Amino acid sequence: MKKRVWMNLVMAVLVAGLFFTAACAKKTIVTDATTIEDQEKAKIAADAQAKAAEDAKIEAARIAQQNLEDQMAKDKAAQAAKILASKKLFENQDVYFEYDSSELSAMSQEALREKAAWLKENHSAMVTVEGHCDERGTTEYNLALGDRRANTVKSYLINLGIAASRLNTISFGEEKPVDSSQTEAAYAKNRRAHFIVN
Structure with missing residues:
Protein backbone atom coordinates (compact mmCIF):
# COMPACT_ATOMS: atom_id res chain seq x y z
CA MET A 1 0.00 0.00 0.00
CA LYS A 2 2.85 2.32 0.79
CA LYS A 3 4.24 1.62 -2.59
CA ARG A 4 0.98 2.49 -4.17
CA VAL A 5 0.71 5.73 -2.26
CA TRP A 6 4.19 6.64 -3.30
CA MET A 7 3.40 5.70 -6.81
CA ASN A 8 0.27 7.84 -6.81
CA LEU A 9 2.20 10.67 -5.25
CA VAL A 10 4.97 10.46 -7.84
CA MET A 11 2.38 10.17 -10.55
CA ALA A 12 0.54 13.21 -9.25
CA VAL A 13 3.77 15.20 -9.13
CA LEU A 14 4.68 14.10 -12.66
CA VAL A 15 1.24 14.94 -14.01
CA ALA A 16 1.33 18.30 -12.25
CA GLY A 17 4.81 18.93 -13.66
CA LEU A 18 3.65 17.99 -17.16
CA PHE A 19 0.65 20.31 -16.89
CA PHE A 20 2.86 23.06 -15.59
CA THR A 21 5.41 22.51 -18.37
CA ALA A 22 2.73 22.32 -21.02
CA ALA A 23 1.02 25.39 -19.69
CA CYS A 24 4.28 27.32 -19.66
CA ALA A 25 5.21 26.16 -23.12
CA LYS A 26 1.82 27.16 -24.53
CA LYS A 27 1.98 30.47 -22.77
CA THR A 28 5.39 31.22 -24.21
CA ILE A 29 4.32 30.32 -27.73
CA VAL A 30 1.09 32.32 -27.45
CA THR A 31 2.93 35.22 -25.86
CA ASP A 32 5.52 35.32 -28.64
CA ALA A 33 2.88 35.15 -31.33
CA THR A 34 0.75 37.70 -29.53
CA THR A 35 3.73 39.97 -29.06
CA GLN A 93 -18.53 118.52 -50.74
CA ASP A 94 -18.92 121.57 -52.96
CA VAL A 95 -17.27 124.95 -52.43
CA TYR A 96 -19.75 127.84 -52.45
CA PHE A 97 -19.41 131.45 -53.60
CA GLU A 98 -21.17 134.72 -52.90
CA TYR A 99 -23.32 136.34 -55.56
CA ASP A 100 -21.33 137.55 -58.58
CA SER A 101 -18.04 136.57 -56.91
CA SER A 102 -15.19 134.15 -57.46
CA GLU A 103 -13.53 134.94 -54.09
CA LEU A 104 -13.06 132.07 -51.61
CA SER A 105 -14.66 132.46 -48.18
CA ALA A 106 -12.90 131.18 -45.04
CA MET A 107 -15.23 128.17 -45.04
CA SER A 108 -14.40 127.43 -48.68
CA GLN A 109 -10.68 127.68 -47.96
CA GLU A 110 -11.05 125.18 -45.09
CA ALA A 111 -12.94 122.80 -47.39
CA LEU A 112 -10.18 123.13 -49.99
CA ARG A 113 -7.49 122.39 -47.39
CA GLU A 114 -9.34 119.13 -46.61
CA LYS A 115 -9.55 118.35 -50.30
CA ALA A 116 -5.82 119.02 -50.73
CA ALA A 117 -5.08 116.61 -47.86
CA TRP A 118 -7.23 113.96 -49.54
CA LEU A 119 -5.48 114.53 -52.88
CA LYS A 120 -2.09 114.15 -51.19
CA GLU A 121 -3.19 110.79 -49.77
CA ASN A 122 -4.60 109.67 -53.12
CA HIS A 123 -1.68 110.44 -55.43
CA SER A 124 -3.22 108.93 -58.56
CA ALA A 125 -6.49 110.87 -58.35
CA MET A 126 -7.14 113.38 -61.11
CA VAL A 127 -9.84 116.00 -60.50
CA THR A 128 -12.07 118.11 -62.69
CA VAL A 129 -13.28 121.29 -61.00
CA GLU A 130 -16.64 122.42 -62.37
CA GLY A 131 -17.62 126.08 -62.06
CA HIS A 132 -21.36 126.74 -61.63
CA CYS A 133 -23.54 129.85 -61.27
CA ASP A 134 -27.12 130.69 -60.44
CA GLU A 135 -29.44 131.64 -63.29
CA ARG A 136 -29.15 135.39 -62.92
CA GLY A 137 -27.00 137.05 -65.59
CA THR A 138 -26.48 136.24 -69.24
CA THR A 139 -25.30 132.86 -70.42
CA GLU A 140 -21.95 134.29 -71.55
CA TYR A 141 -21.41 136.14 -68.27
CA ASN A 142 -22.25 133.06 -66.20
CA LEU A 143 -19.93 130.84 -68.27
CA ALA A 144 -17.09 133.33 -67.66
CA LEU A 145 -17.95 133.57 -63.92
CA GLY A 146 -18.06 129.75 -63.65
CA ASP A 147 -14.66 129.62 -65.33
CA ARG A 148 -13.21 132.16 -62.85
CA ARG A 149 -14.63 130.15 -59.91
CA ALA A 150 -13.15 126.87 -61.17
CA ASN A 151 -9.76 128.49 -61.80
CA THR A 152 -9.76 130.18 -58.37
CA VAL A 153 -10.25 126.76 -56.77
CA LYS A 154 -7.55 125.22 -58.98
CA SER A 155 -5.08 127.98 -58.07
CA TYR A 156 -5.79 127.56 -54.37
CA LEU A 157 -5.20 123.79 -54.56
CA ILE A 158 -1.97 124.35 -56.50
CA ASN A 159 -0.81 126.75 -53.75
CA LEU A 160 -1.52 123.93 -51.26
CA GLY A 161 0.90 121.66 -53.11
CA ILE A 162 -1.31 119.82 -55.60
CA ALA A 163 0.24 119.43 -59.06
CA ALA A 164 -1.51 121.48 -61.74
CA SER A 165 -1.40 118.45 -64.05
CA ARG A 166 -3.85 116.67 -61.73
CA LEU A 167 -6.45 119.45 -61.96
CA ASN A 168 -8.74 120.30 -64.87
CA THR A 169 -11.40 122.99 -64.97
CA ILE A 170 -14.66 123.43 -66.83
CA SER A 171 -17.45 125.97 -66.58
CA PHE A 172 -21.12 125.07 -66.87
CA GLY A 173 -22.35 128.55 -65.98
CA GLU A 174 -26.06 128.26 -65.14
CA GLU A 175 -26.61 125.07 -67.17
CA LYS A 176 -26.57 122.49 -64.32
CA PRO A 177 -28.37 123.87 -61.28
CA VAL A 178 -28.63 121.77 -58.12
CA ASP A 179 -31.92 123.46 -57.29
CA SER A 180 -33.96 125.03 -60.07
CA SER A 181 -36.17 127.02 -57.71
CA GLN A 182 -36.00 130.78 -58.05
CA THR A 183 -35.22 131.51 -54.41
CA GLU A 184 -32.19 132.91 -52.64
CA ALA A 185 -31.59 129.51 -50.99
CA ALA A 186 -31.62 127.81 -54.42
CA TYR A 187 -29.33 130.46 -55.91
CA ALA A 188 -26.86 129.95 -53.03
CA LYS A 189 -26.76 126.18 -53.69
CA ASN A 190 -26.09 126.77 -57.39
CA ARG A 191 -23.14 129.18 -56.93
CA ARG A 192 -20.52 126.52 -56.46
CA ALA A 193 -17.45 124.65 -57.57
CA HIS A 194 -18.17 120.94 -57.89
CA PHE A 195 -15.50 118.20 -58.00
CA ILE A 196 -15.31 115.06 -60.13
CA VAL A 197 -12.59 112.50 -59.43
CA ASN A 198 -11.44 110.96 -62.72
Whole structure:
Protein backbone atom coordinates (compact mmCIF):
# COMPACT_ATOMS: atom_id res chain seq x y z
CA MET A 1 0.00 0.00 0.00
CA LYS A 2 2.85 2.32 0.79
CA LYS A 3 4.24 1.62 -2.59
CA ARG A 4 0.98 2.49 -4.17
CA VAL A 5 0.71 5.73 -2.26
CA TRP A 6 4.19 6.64 -3.30
CA MET A 7 3.40 5.70 -6.81
CA ASN A 8 0.27 7.84 -6.81
CA LEU A 9 2.20 10.67 -5.25
CA VAL A 10 4.97 10.46 -7.84
CA MET A 11 2.38 10.17 -10.55
CA ALA A 12 0.54 13.21 -9.25
CA VAL A 13 3.77 15.20 -9.13
CA LEU A 14 4.68 14.10 -12.66
CA VAL A 15 1.24 14.94 -14.01
CA ALA A 16 1.33 18.30 -12.25
CA GLY A 17 4.81 18.93 -13.66
CA LEU A 18 3.65 17.99 -17.16
CA PHE A 19 0.65 20.31 -16.89
CA PHE A 20 2.86 23.06 -15.59
CA THR A 21 5.41 22.51 -18.37
CA ALA A 22 2.73 22.32 -21.02
CA ALA A 23 1.02 25.39 -19.69
CA CYS A 24 4.28 27.32 -19.66
CA ALA A 25 5.21 26.16 -23.12
CA LYS A 26 1.82 27.16 -24.53
CA LYS A 27 1.98 30.47 -22.77
CA THR A 28 5.39 31.22 -24.21
CA ILE A 29 4.32 30.32 -27.73
CA VAL A 30 1.09 32.32 -27.45
CA THR A 31 2.93 35.22 -25.86
CA ASP A 32 5.52 35.32 -28.64
CA ALA A 33 2.88 35.15 -31.33
CA THR A 34 0.75 37.70 -29.53
CA THR A 35 3.73 39.97 -29.06
CA ILE A 36 4.54 39.94 -32.79
CA GLU A 37 0.91 40.54 -33.68
CA ASP A 38 0.62 43.21 -31.02
CA GLN A 39 3.76 44.88 -32.28
CA GLU A 40 2.42 44.89 -35.84
CA LYS A 41 -0.94 46.20 -34.65
CA ALA A 42 0.81 48.81 -32.50
CA LYS A 43 2.95 49.87 -35.48
CA ILE A 44 -0.10 50.11 -37.74
CA ALA A 45 -1.95 52.08 -35.06
CA ALA A 46 1.07 54.37 -34.52
CA ASP A 47 1.40 54.92 -38.28
CA ALA A 48 -2.31 55.67 -38.53
CA GLN A 49 -2.04 58.04 -35.58
CA ALA A 50 0.98 59.79 -37.12
CA LYS A 51 -0.85 60.10 -40.45
CA ALA A 52 -3.94 61.44 -38.69
CA ALA A 53 -1.77 63.94 -36.81
CA GLU A 54 -0.06 64.99 -40.06
CA ASP A 55 -3.44 65.27 -41.81
CA ALA A 56 -4.76 67.33 -38.91
CA LYS A 57 -1.70 69.58 -39.11
CA ILE A 58 -2.16 70.01 -42.87
CA GLU A 59 -5.87 70.74 -42.40
CA ALA A 60 -5.12 73.25 -39.63
CA ALA A 61 -2.58 74.97 -41.90
CA ARG A 62 -5.12 75.01 -44.75
CA ILE A 63 -7.78 76.50 -42.47
CA ALA A 64 -5.32 79.09 -41.15
CA GLN A 65 -4.35 80.01 -44.73
CA GLN A 66 -8.02 80.23 -45.74
CA ASN A 67 -8.77 82.41 -42.70
CA LEU A 68 -5.83 84.65 -43.58
CA GLU A 69 -7.00 84.94 -47.19
CA ASP A 70 -10.56 85.66 -46.01
CA GLN A 71 -9.30 88.34 -43.62
CA MET A 72 -7.15 89.87 -46.36
CA ALA A 73 -10.17 89.91 -48.70
CA LYS A 74 -12.27 91.55 -45.97
CA ASP A 75 -9.52 94.09 -45.30
CA LYS A 76 -9.20 94.79 -49.02
CA ALA A 77 -12.97 95.19 -49.37
CA ALA A 78 -13.07 97.44 -46.29
CA GLN A 79 -10.20 99.52 -47.69
CA ALA A 80 -11.93 99.78 -51.07
CA ALA A 81 -15.17 100.80 -49.34
CA LYS A 82 -13.28 103.37 -47.30
CA ILE A 83 -11.62 104.79 -50.42
CA LEU A 84 -14.94 104.88 -52.24
CA ALA A 85 -16.62 106.61 -49.30
CA SER A 86 -13.82 109.19 -49.04
CA LYS A 87 -14.02 109.75 -52.81
CA LYS A 88 -17.79 110.29 -52.60
CA LEU A 89 -17.29 112.70 -49.69
CA PHE A 90 -14.65 114.54 -51.72
CA GLU A 91 -16.95 114.81 -54.72
CA ASN A 92 -20.08 115.72 -52.76
CA GLN A 93 -18.53 118.52 -50.74
CA ASP A 94 -18.92 121.57 -52.96
CA VAL A 95 -17.27 124.95 -52.43
CA TYR A 96 -19.75 127.84 -52.45
CA PHE A 97 -19.41 131.45 -53.60
CA GLU A 98 -21.17 134.72 -52.90
CA TYR A 99 -23.32 136.34 -55.56
CA ASP A 100 -21.33 137.55 -58.58
CA SER A 101 -18.04 136.57 -56.91
CA SER A 102 -15.19 134.15 -57.46
CA GLU A 103 -13.53 134.94 -54.09
CA LEU A 104 -13.06 132.07 -51.61
CA SER A 105 -14.66 132.46 -48.18
CA ALA A 106 -12.90 131.18 -45.04
CA MET A 107 -15.23 128.17 -45.04
CA SER A 108 -14.40 127.43 -48.68
CA GLN A 109 -10.68 127.68 -47.96
CA GLU A 110 -11.05 125.18 -45.09
CA ALA A 111 -12.94 122.80 -47.39
CA LEU A 112 -10.18 123.13 -49.99
CA ARG A 113 -7.49 122.39 -47.39
CA GLU A 114 -9.34 119.13 -46.61
CA LYS A 115 -9.55 118.35 -50.30
CA ALA A 116 -5.82 119.02 -50.73
CA ALA A 117 -5.08 116.61 -47.86
CA TRP A 118 -7.23 113.96 -49.54
CA LEU A 119 -5.48 114.53 -52.88
CA LYS A 120 -2.09 114.15 -51.19
CA GLU A 121 -3.19 110.79 -49.77
CA ASN A 122 -4.60 109.67 -53.12
CA HIS A 123 -1.68 110.44 -55.43
CA SER A 124 -3.22 108.93 -58.56
CA ALA A 125 -6.49 110.87 -58.35
CA MET A 126 -7.14 113.38 -61.11
CA VAL A 127 -9.84 116.00 -60.50
CA THR A 128 -12.07 118.11 -62.69
CA VAL A 129 -13.28 121.29 -61.00
CA GLU A 130 -16.64 122.42 -62.37
CA GLY A 131 -17.62 126.08 -62.06
CA HIS A 132 -21.36 126.74 -61.63
CA CYS A 133 -23.54 129.85 -61.27
CA ASP A 134 -27.12 130.69 -60.44
CA GLU A 135 -29.44 131.64 -63.29
CA ARG A 136 -29.15 135.39 -62.92
CA GLY A 137 -27.00 137.05 -65.59
CA THR A 138 -26.48 136.24 -69.24
CA THR A 139 -25.30 132.86 -70.42
CA GLU A 140 -21.95 134.29 -71.55
CA TYR A 141 -21.41 136.14 -68.27
CA ASN A 142 -22.25 133.06 -66.20
CA LEU A 143 -19.93 130.84 -68.27
CA ALA A 144 -17.09 133.33 -67.66
CA LEU A 145 -17.95 133.57 -63.92
CA GLY A 146 -18.06 129.75 -63.65
CA ASP A 147 -14.66 129.62 -65.33
CA ARG A 148 -13.21 132.16 -62.85
CA ARG A 149 -14.63 130.15 -59.91
CA ALA A 150 -13.15 126.87 -61.17
CA ASN A 151 -9.76 128.49 -61.80
CA THR A 152 -9.76 130.18 -58.37
CA VAL A 153 -10.25 126.76 -56.77
CA LYS A 154 -7.55 125.22 -58.98
CA SER A 155 -5.08 127.98 -58.07
CA TYR A 156 -5.79 127.56 -54.37
CA LEU A 157 -5.20 123.79 -54.56
CA ILE A 158 -1.97 124.35 -56.50
CA ASN A 159 -0.81 126.75 -53.75
CA LEU A 160 -1.52 123.93 -51.26
CA GLY A 161 0.90 121.66 -53.11
CA ILE A 162 -1.31 119.82 -55.60
CA ALA A 163 0.24 119.43 -59.06
CA ALA A 164 -1.51 121.48 -61.74
CA SER A 165 -1.40 118.45 -64.05
CA ARG A 166 -3.85 116.67 -61.73
CA LEU A 167 -6.45 119.45 -61.96
CA ASN A 168 -8.74 120.30 -64.87
CA THR A 169 -11.40 122.99 -64.97
CA ILE A 170 -14.66 123.43 -66.83
CA SER A 171 -17.45 125.97 -66.58
CA PHE A 172 -21.12 125.07 -66.87
CA GLY A 173 -22.35 128.55 -65.98
CA GLU A 174 -26.06 128.26 -65.14
CA GLU A 175 -26.61 125.07 -67.17
CA LYS A 176 -26.57 122.49 -64.32
CA PRO A 177 -28.37 123.87 -61.28
CA VAL A 178 -28.63 121.77 -58.12
CA ASP A 179 -31.92 123.46 -57.29
CA SER A 180 -33.96 125.03 -60.07
CA SER A 181 -36.17 127.02 -57.71
CA GLN A 182 -36.00 130.78 -58.05
CA THR A 183 -35.22 131.51 -54.41
CA GLU A 184 -32.19 132.91 -52.64
CA ALA A 185 -31.59 129.51 -50.99
CA ALA A 186 -31.62 127.81 -54.42
CA TYR A 187 -29.33 130.46 -55.91
CA ALA A 188 -26.86 129.95 -53.03
CA LYS A 189 -26.76 126.18 -53.69
CA ASN A 190 -26.09 126.77 -57.39
CA ARG A 191 -23.14 129.18 -56.93
CA ARG A 192 -20.52 126.52 -56.46
CA ALA A 193 -17.45 124.65 -57.57
CA HIS A 194 -18.17 120.94 -57.89
CA PHE A 195 -15.50 118.20 -58.00
CA ILE A 196 -15.31 115.06 -60.13
CA VAL A 197 -12.59 112.50 -59.43
CA ASN A 198 -11.44 110.96 -62.72
